[in-house]
Amino acid sequence: MIRLALLVVMFAPILGVRGAGAAGDSVASTFVRGAGPAGDLIASTGGPAVMLAQQPPPQQQDEFIPIDELPAQDQLPAAPLLVAAYSFVVLALFAYVVSVGRRLGRVQQEMERLESDLKRGGRT
Amino acid sequence: MKKWFMPAVIVCGLMFAIAPVLIAGAPYESTMGLVQKIFYVHLPSAWTFLLAAIICGVASVRYLFGGAARQDRLAWAAAELVVLFGAITLVTGPLWARKAWGVWWQWDVRLTASLMGWMVAVAYLMLRRYGGPGSDKLAAGLALFGMANVPFIYISVNYWRTIHPTTNVVPTLPTSFGVPLWFSAVSFLLLFVLLLRVRVRLEEQRAKLDAMYLSMDA
Amino acid sequence: MSGFSRTVWLVLRKDFTVEVRSLEIAYTMLFFAVSCVLIFAFALVQEGRAPEGGAAGILWIAVAFAGTLALGRTFERERQSETLRALLLAPAARPAVYVGKLLGIVALLLAAEMLLVPLVALLFQAPLLAHPVWLALILVTGTIGFAAVGTLFAAMLVRARSRDVLLPVLLYPITVPVIIAGVRATAALLQPEMDAAVIRFWLALLVTFDVVFVTLSLWTFEPLMTD
Known part of the structure; x- marks a missing residue:
C-alpha cells in the first residue's frame, strides 16, 4: 500500500x-x-x-x-520486457494477417471450384 | 478490391518500417528509461481497440434494429479486430507495468474495463463460431449489452480502486515523444482500416459463396 | 396496461405451475448451490478459520453459478416442449413474456438465497444476518440485475447451438458490475461497524444497473426473439 x-x-x-x-x-x-x-x-x-x-x-x-x-x-532490466512487447505485437499482427489471408484464399478457391462446376454442369 | 487498397497497403507498410526508427530515435524518458518505449505501441493499439469496439457496437445496434447484412459483416469484422488489438493492448500493458508499477496486473479501471471489453468480444466471436444459425442477431444483442456495460464497469471499478496514467498526459508530451507516438497512432489506424476492409471482404465473399450454393440447390 | 400485467401474471403462473409439479429446477439448483458453498468451505476454511472477507464473495459466486444453472434449465425445458415458440406465437406482448420469465427466475433465485445466506453465515462465521433489511435490499437488486441479463441471454440462446456453454460465457463478462457491487456491498455489511454510505453507493449502482438493463432487455427482446 x-x-x-x-x-x-x-x-x-x-x-x-x-x-x-x-x-x-x-x-x-x-x-x-x-x-x-x-x-x-x-x-x-x-x-x-x-x-x-x-x-x-x-x-x-x-x-x-x-x-x-x-x-x-x-530493479528490472527493461530490455527483455521491451523486446517481448514488440515481438508480441509483430507476431500477433502477422498471425492475424496470415489467418485472414488463408481464410480468404480458401473461400476464393471454393468459389472458383463452384463456378467451374456450375459451368461444366451447365454445358452437359 | 477498391482502388485505394493497394496504395494504402504500401503506405502502411512503409509507415510500419519507419516507425521503429522514429521510436528508437526518441529520447529516453527520464525515470522509466527504456521501458517507456512500450508506450509507442501500447497507446495506439489501445486507441484502435476502443475504435474497433465502438464500430462493432454501433454496427450491431444498427443491424439489430432492421439494418442490412452489411452492418452485421462490419460488426463481425470489427469484433475480430477488437480481440486482436485488445490482445496487443493487454499484453504490452503488463509488460510495461511490471517495470513501472512493479506488478504485472492491477485491478484498475482501465485495465479491468479493457479486459472485460476484450472478454465480451471473445464471447462474441465464440457465439458467432459455435452458435449456429441465428447467432448473428444474438451476437448483435451481446455487443449492445457489452456497450451498455462499459459505464457500469467504469464506475464500479473506479470506486473499487484506481491506478493508471491519465490520458491528459498525452497533449503535454514534448514533440520528441509526441511525433513518434502520433506517427505510430496513425500507422495503427491505417492498419486497422486495411484489416477491417480485408475482413469485411472475407465476409462478403462468404456471403457470395452461400448465395451460390443456394442458387445451386434451387 | 392491464393486458400487459395479465400476460406477465399468466407467464409467471404457468412457470410456477410447471415447476411445482416436479420441483426439478428448484431442487437441483439448491443442491448445486449448497455443494458450491461446501466446496468453497473445503477449499478455503483452514484450521477451522474462514478467510477474512471471503463470505461475501462466496455467497455471490454461489448465486451466480446457481443462477446460470437455473436459467439454462428453465429455457431448456421450454425448448424441449417447444413451448417458447408457442408463447412467442401467442398474441401477447413480447416484453410481457420477458417480464414474466424474469420474475420467475428472480423468485427462484431469491428462494435459493434464503437457504444460501444462513449456510454461508454458518460455514464462514460471517454476521450476514446482522442487518437483514440491508442484506435483503442488496440481494434483491443484485439478483434482478443478474437475472435481467441472464433471462434475455438464455432466451436468445434457446435457438443456438452449444447453448449450455455459451450462456456463462456471454453472461459473466456482462454481469461483472453486478458481482462487484454485490460483493462489495455485502462485504461492507460484514464490517465490524457497518459503512452505510458505501452500501448506499453500491445499492444506487445496482438499482441503476437494474433499470438500464431491464429497459434494454425490454427494448431488444422483440428484435432478438424474431426469427
Whole structure:
C-alpha cells in the first residue's frame, strides 16, 4: 500500500498519475495529481529522491507483490520486457494477417471450384 | 478490391518500417528509461481497440434494429479486430507495468474495463463460431449489452480502486515523444482500416459463396 | 396496461405451475448451490478459520453459478416442449413474456438465497444476518440485475447451438458490475461497524444497473426473439 503510494508519487510529476489506494478495501482514494508540465518530463530526476525522503517507511502490503527495493528502475532490466512487447505485437499482427489471408484464399478457391462446376454442369 | 487498397497497403507498410526508427530515435524518458518505449505501441493499439469496439457496437445496434447484412459483416469484422488489438493492448500493458508499477496486473479501471471489453468480444466471436444459425442477431444483442456495460464497469471499478496514467498526459508530451507516438497512432489506424476492409471482404465473399450454393440447390 | 400485467401474471403462473409439479429446477439448483458453498468451505476454511472477507464473495459466486444453472434449465425445458415458440406465437406482448420469465427466475433465485445466506453465515462465521433489511435490499437488486441479463441471454440462446456453454460465457463478462457491487456491498455489511454510505453507493449502482438493463432487455427482446 505505502510502497505503491511511493511509486505513484514518484511517477506523478512525469505522468500526471492519478493514484489511489490500490490495496485493501479502503474506498477513500487519495488523489495524487502531478502537475506534469512538459519540462518536468525530462528534468525531474531530482524529484523522486526528494519525495522519497519525505515518505514514511513502508509498512505492509496487502495485495500486490512488491518489488524488493526502490527505485524501481534499477530493479528490472527493461530490455527483455521491451523486446517481448514488440515481438508480441509483430507476431500477433502477422498471425492475424496470415489467418485472414488463408481464410480468404480458401473461400476464393471454393468459389472458383463452384463456378467451374456450375459451368461444366451447365454445358452437359 | 477498391482502388485505394493497394496504395494504402504500401503506405502502411512503409509507415510500419519507419516507425521503429522514429521510436528508437526518441529520447529516453527520464525515470522509466527504456521501458517507456512500450508506450509507442501500447497507446495506439489501445486507441484502435476502443475504435474497433465502438464500430462493432454501433454496427450491431444498427443491424439489430432492421439494418442490412452489411452492418452485421462490419460488426463481425470489427469484433475480430477488437480481440486482436485488445490482445496487443493487454499484453504490452503488463509488460510495461511490471517495470513501472512493479506488478504485472492491477485491478484498475482501465485495465479491468479493457479486459472485460476484450472478454465480451471473445464471447462474441465464440457465439458467432459455435452458435449456429441465428447467432448473428444474438451476437448483435451481446455487443449492445457489452456497450451498455462499459459505464457500469467504469464506475464500479473506479470506486473499487484506481491506478493508471491519465490520458491528459498525452497533449503535454514534448514533440520528441509526441511525433513518434502520433506517427505510430496513425500507422495503427491505417492498419486497422486495411484489416477491417480485408475482413469485411472475407465476409462478403462468404456471403457470395452461400448465395451460390443456394442458387445451386434451387 | 392491464393486458400487459395479465400476460406477465399468466407467464409467471404457468412457470410456477410447471415447476411445482416436479420441483426439478428448484431442487437441483439448491443442491448445486449448497455443494458450491461446501466446496468453497473445503477449499478455503483452514484450521477451522474462514478467510477474512471471503463470505461475501462466496455467497455471490454461489448465486451466480446457481443462477446460470437455473436459467439454462428453465429455457431448456421450454425448448424441449417447444413451448417458447408457442408463447412467442401467442398474441401477447413480447416484453410481457420477458417480464414474466424474469420474475420467475428472480423468485427462484431469491428462494435459493434464503437457504444460501444462513449456510454461508454458518460455514464462514460471517454476521450476514446482522442487518437483514440491508442484506435483503442488496440481494434483491443484485439478483434482478443478474437475472435481467441472464433471462434475455438464455432466451436468445434457446435457438443456438452449444447453448449450455455459451450462456456463462456471454453472461459473466456482462454481469461483472453486478458481482462487484454485490460483493462489495455485502462485504461492507460484514464490517465490524457497518459503512452505510458505501452500501448506499453500491445499492444506487445496482438499482441503476437494474433499470438500464431491464429497459434494454425490454427494448431488444422483440428484435432478438424474431426469427
